[in-house]
Amino acid sequence: AQSVSQHNHHVILSEAASLELGCNYSYGGTVNLFWYVQYPGQHLQLLLKYFSGDPLVKGIKGFEAEFIKSKFSFNLRKPSVQWSDTAEYFCAVNVNFNKFYFGSGTKLNVKP
Amino acid sequence: DGGITQSPKYLFRKEGQNVTLSCEQNLNHDAMYWYRQDPGQGLRLIYYSQIVNDFQKGDIAEGYSVSREKKESFPLTVTSAQKNPTAFYLCASSKNPDEQYFGPGTRLTVT
Numbered sequence: 001a002q003s004v005s006q007h008n009h010h011v012i013l014s015e016a017a018s019l020e021l022g023c024n025y026s027y028g029g030t031v032n033l034f035w036y037v038q039y040p041g042q043h044l045q046l047l048l049k050y051f052s053g054d055p056l057v058k059g060i061k062g063f064e065a066e067f068i069k070s071k072f073s074f075n076l077r078k079p080s081v082q083w084s085d086t087a088e089y090f091c092a093v094n095v096n097f098n099k100f101y102f103g104s105g106t107k108l109n110v111k112p
Numbered sequence: 113d114g115g116i117t118q119s120p121k122y123l124f125r126k127e128g129q130n131v132t133l134s135c136e137q138n139l140n141h142d143a144m145y146w147y148r149q150d151p152g153q154g155l156r157l158i159y160y161s162q163i164v165n166d167f168q169k170g171d172i173a174e175g176y177s178v179s180r181e182k183k184e185s186f187p188l189t190v191t192s193a194q195k196n197p198t199a200f201y202l203c204a205s206s207k208n209p210d211e212q213y214f215g216p217g218t219r220l221t222v223t
């Protein structure tokens with residue numbers, strides 16, 4: 001079945017630890033890829049996006065993601081997390097310029 | 113300020129009643145979307161509209177209805193046919209296929 005998979009449902013890290021959140025999708029065709037973040041009590045907001053070009057994209061707040069087409073993956077990374085990164089992170093895929101599909105989300109808890 | 117407004121923030125209804133959730137945007141986006149967010153399930157698409165007077169069912173459209181009479185507005189009606197309506201509902205808009213902008217959400221509780 002077509003899907004967006006986020007394998008880590010809940011991640012707990014200490015401040016300054018490195019972060020990598022996995023995202024795999026199973027759609028064919030043209031895909032545009034996104035990572036969104038939902039801080040406690042706030043709207044979902046865009047972290048970064050990939051449409052084409054350099055597969056390593058940089059977003060806000062020091063986040064980056066790498067698109068690996070052969071692996072259908074778009075993993076999110078941050079070298080050193082802060083307590084303020086505590087939030088829920090969602091991977092999303094736009095397929096063929098039509099619908100968006102979201103993963104189930106990863107809750108990140110950063111301990112100070 | 114440009115953005116998306118959803119009202120109300122909290123909504124309580126008795127079982128068997130239809131309820132309409134409001135979504136308005138002033139971003140001049142053609143596309144609008146309704147999602148349902150449940151813990152551990154991410155965002156699931158209910159309905160979407162790419163242009164005024166046209167909309168398509170998403171993955172979980174049963175028990176819901178929408179209209180798109182104006183570019184700025186995309187109200188969602190949760191009907192009595194929806195078996196499990198208690199949830200957090202998010203509205204979004206975009207210049208498809210670019211990023212979506214989300215509203216603050218409406219938490220609906222049906223008892």
